[in-house]
């Protein structure tokens with residue numbers, strides 16, 4: 432047995448890691464360096480859309496690596512146009528900027544909102560953000576984030592954010608009433624790190640109306656809930672609305688770092704040459720990963736699968752744990768589910784791993800399930816068969 436050291440003397444102490452090192456994966460299964468098998472209900476935090484070692488993705492990436500990995504944005508990258516056209520088609524929006532991480536897509540969104548304001552003569556633009564939001568860990572995105580643990584130690588925070596509670600249109604109106612500096616409203620359709628908290632469809636529709644009325648940008652962070660996870664390409668599409676700005680990342684490249692900010696007509700031409708850029712963004716390997724991920728998702732009907740298997744998984748969780756004392760709520764949509772317990776339960780990540788299941792616990796009390804979108808009903812049952820007894824045991828302690 433290879434022993435996994437808890438301490439890493441040469442990497443910074445940024446992560447509370449489990450003492451597990453993974454060696455390889457296949458489909459929804461992972462193996463660690465000691466040969467132990469796990470069912471992956473985390474997908475690298477909503478990243479491995481197609482699971483591991485996908486038989487169509489792997490040869491495409493191998494082909495790409497042998498052709499060209501990176502070229503810089505001094506030259507055209509043909510697959511940027513191809514992936515952008517696809518994202519435009521799927522979102523009903525109009526232009527795309529590519530980056531590599533979620534925070535980078537959100538930084539671009541914040542810059543777009545500020546530029547939108549400055550172009551209208553607003554010198555100190557303000558953006559409405561939400562309680563419990565998570566937008567990343569750069570200085571601007573951690574300032575937009577609604578979690579003191581993420582912000583502590585990194586002040587002064589970036590100014591220009593107004594914070595409001597979720598799903599409360601009156602609070603949004605009150606917080607912005609008569610303020611001429613507001614330029615945008617920015618939120619996740621379903622908060623991921625915040626504990627699987629969903630914006631209601633009627634709220635989304637009302638915010639869309641308000642943004643149209645006030646000439647604000649509606650900016651929806653779909654970094655975690657997007658790319659088919661809820662059964663639509665983008666979670667806000669369940670409410671029949673279209674945002675003005677939409678950051679994407681996590682699942683877009685099925686494991687290869689790819690991020691995008693998609694803009695509708697009101698935001699598509701704000702950036703001019705010299706306003707924004709990034710070295711790795713849109714590189715040939717990343718673009719091939721994005722193009723192939725979407726192509727394979729379409730070929731294999733993974734949106735429909737996420738809806739159907741997600742509903743099955745939620746139903747099975749509700750049957751096993753629904754009425755149990757200490758279970759607060761089972762919520763979420765498609766393959767983005769949260770099981771809120773009445774007390775902090777981070778110990779469950781290690782216990783689940785011991786039992787051969789990868790999960791995460793977020794916001795201290797919420798068991799979060801984000802399996803690959805290729806999950807079958809039988810594998811969903813397997814998740815519940817491992818998880819339910821662990822949760823019951825934990826609640827009985």
Ligand SMILES: *Cc1c(COP(=O)(O)O)cnc(C)c1O
Pocket residue numbers: 531532533534535537565566567568619623624652653654655656680681
């Ligand atoms: C993960 C996440 C981010 C940050 O993405 P990184 O790639 O870690 O920078 C931003 N927004 C949401 C909603 C996320 O889930």
